[in-house]
Amino acid sequence: MVKDTVIPSPVNPNDDVELVKCECCIITEECTPAYIATVRASNQGRWICGLCTEAIKNEMERSCSEEALDRHMRICKKFRSSIWNPAEEDLIAAVKQLLIRRLDSPKVV
Template identity: 50%
Template structure:
């Protein structure tokens, strides 16, 4: 379980360029599994699928190269909309997990107070 004092670092996927915030221990574990390369969860799944699909005919290094080439050839969406969305959801989840749960009655009081202030 993660604590509020745990340090997070930005890690950029070497295949698709997606950036995630992760603990140093997790970054090290991913790098150990993927020959020193950082890959995001989606690219890691694609690399694993490629190795499983091809069987003994493809090494992890070859699967990484294939995924890198595929990700670079894929059309890019304009801007950083996907990364911004993921970052916003991450912040929201952290806030929710770090704050004590509110009862339904408290939630209604807060909402009502906000409505009264807006008027």
């Protein structure tokens, strides 16, 4: 279940980082062990990246269902198996980083 909680920053310069792979979209990220534990605690022991977490939150709001995480994971697995190309993983990771930076940047009024 995805909870609406405050999650600490994924990387603190003073901490060691680990590579962790999203169990939905299989994108890897560098995160601290503490951040990994926080995310797993919020997602039934699964590591779920920020973009997939947002997609799951949106699904939960639309359907009012606690099964949104499992449904999202099934959709991602089906998508990956139908068109998966390892060369596209770099492109997907780059687009993800652009989206994360955009979401973290201050709003211009």
